[in-house]
Amino acid sequence: MKSFQIRSKMVNSVAVLYLKGHLDAHQVARFEKELVRMIKEGNFNILINGQDLSYITSAGMGIIMGYIDEVREKGGDIKLCALNERVHETFDLVGFTEIYDFVPNEQSALEKFKPLPVKA
Amino acid sequence: MKNSNRFPSKPDFSITILSQTQLLKMVVELTRHISTLFQFPVAEAQKISLAIDEAVTNVIKHSYANKSDRPLTIEYYAAPAGIRIRILYRGLPPDISDEEVNIGRMIKKKRKGGLGVKLMKTIMDSVTYRTVDGENRCEMIKWREAK
Numbered sequence: 001m002k003s004f005q006i007r008s009k010m011v012n013s014v015a016v017l018y019l020k021g022h023l024d025a026h027q028v029a030r031f032e033k034e035l036v037r038m039i040k041e042g043n044f045n046i047l048i049n050g051q052d053l054s055y056i057t058s059a060g061m062g063i064i065m066g067y068i069d070e071v072r073e074k075g076g077d078i079k080l081c082a083l084n085e086r087v088h089e090t091f092d093l094v095g096f097t098e099i100y101d102f103v104p105n106e107q108s109a110l111e112k113f114k115p116l117p118v119k120a
Numbered sequence: 121m122k123n124s125n126r127f128p129s130k131p132d133f134s135i136t137i138l139s140q141t142q143l144l145k146m147v148v149e150l151t152r153h154i155s156t157l158f159q160f161p162v163a164e165a166q167k168i169s170l171a172i173d174e175a176v177t178n179v180i181k182h183s184y185a186n187k188s189d190r191p192l193t194i195e196y197y198a199a200p201a202g203i204r205i206r207i208l209y210r211g212l213p214p215d216i217s218d219e220e221v222n223i224g225r226m227i228k229k230k231r232k233g234g235l236g237v238k239l240m241k242t243i244m245d246s247v248t249y250r251t252v253d254g255e256n257r258c259e260m261i262k263w264r265e266a267k
């Protein structure tokens with residue numbers, strides 16, 4: 001069994017990425033590939049559900065950091081939800097919790113997204 | 121006064137691995153296990169292992185430019201006051217900035233890297249790099265007492 005798994009689905013107009021397991025520098029390319037695919041398909045409201053994420057390093061956090069500006073420029077956002085205490089603390093250690101929206105559960109997070117601007 | 125002289129001259133445990141990211145998880149589990157053997161609480165041991173993950177990742181990615189056949193050695197030293205972990209490697213010397221990490225600025229520059237050293241410095245009480253005769257050494261210390 002792979003130590004890191006990722007799957008995604010659309011919920012209303014929000015692309016939800018479900019991360020599971022151990023996300024380190026060895027696994028991070030798969031996370032970036034899926035995030036980039038979402039953005040290229042025009043999904044700028046992105047929710048990262050980390051309910052089953054047991055571990056993350058700066059490699060994974062760096063991917064979120066690298067694309068947040070592009071997503072926000074398009075009127076969207078990347079939010080995170082359902083992180084366990086340990087993973088949340090890792091984000092907190094680098095100061096992400098002051099810049100990103102961390103929400104306790106998926107439903108609450110979905111309700112916080114604003115509709116994307118209508119394309120001209 | 122605390123200083124690293126409290127640590128033994130020889131490591132209590134050391135391991136040499138190849139510069140492969142697939143080995144990072146093993147390094148994390150090993151470091152967590154050793155830290156708990158050295159009487160660190162589980163939560164602290166988890167954070168120490170994260171700092172070592174970041175340090176080893178930096179070696180593989182930057183000093184060895186992702187080449188997978190280069191050696192690096194991790195040494196663990198225990199003392200009543202804390203733990204010292206050294207990573208010994210060759211390759212490019214580290215390029216570590218003393219500049220404070222500014223997340224807002226990094227976001228604007230769409231940077232994906234640069235957070236690892238911040239994590240290491242936040243978790244550990246001391247993080248130092250030096251290069252002598254082509255051998256690079258990253259040394260990290262965590263004291264048992266609060267900072």
